[in-house]
Amino acid sequence: MPGSDIDIVKRMYDCFNVKDIEGILAVLDKEVAWANGMEGGHVHGHEAVRDYWTRQGALVSPRVQPVAFQCRGDGAIVVEVVQSLFDLEGRPLDGQVQGLKNKTVKHIFRMDKGVVTHFDIQSDGSGGSRRGG
Numbered sequence: 001m002p003g004s005d006i007d008i009v010k011r012m013y014d015c016f017n018v019k020d021i022e023g024i025l026a027v028l029d030k031e032v033a034w035a036n037g038m039e040g041g042h043v044h045g046h047e048a049v050r051d052y053w054t055r056q057g058a059l060v061s062p063r064v065q066p067v068a069f070q071c072r073g074d075g076a077i078v079v080e081v082v083q084s085l086f087d088l089e090g091r092p093l094d095g096q097v098q099g100l101k102n103k104t105v106k107h108i109f110r111m112d113k114g115v116v117t118h119f120d121i122q123s124d125g126s127g128g129s130r131r132g133g
Contacts, residue, residue: 005111008114011023013064013066021050024049027114027115028046028116029116032046032119033117033118034052035121038055038059060086061086063083063086065081065082065084067080067104078106078109081104082104107120
């Protein structure tokens with residue numbers, strides 16, 4: 001099952017980069033815990049994730065490029081991601097906007113029966129989770 005879960009995660013990145021929120025919500029558990037990259041913590045459930053991405057999309061246009069996928073022994077899928085920020089006209093942004101910035105991070109997905117139940121972002125190399133995107 002990890003192979004098909006990785007395929008689902010890959011499709012999620014494709015959807016995210018073209019702002020297809022509904023395409024992503026289709027593979028999120030209705031009670032998903034999703035890391036909040038702007039304020040910290042997590043948002044919970046489809047409506048909260050939709051609201052979070054709508055607020056984020058009003059400020060910046062993030063793009064994420066997965067470069068490596070790993071299945072951990074505990075079942076989590078860890079994805080190394082290059083995160084880039086653009087303004088709403090598509091011009092690259094330098095610096096930080098609402099807790100988001102250009103950098104390489106690790107996205108950590110927990111899945112159950114083909115849907116994402118939990119999402120975290122690790123950016124400090126310590127193994128702990130931080131804010132999400």
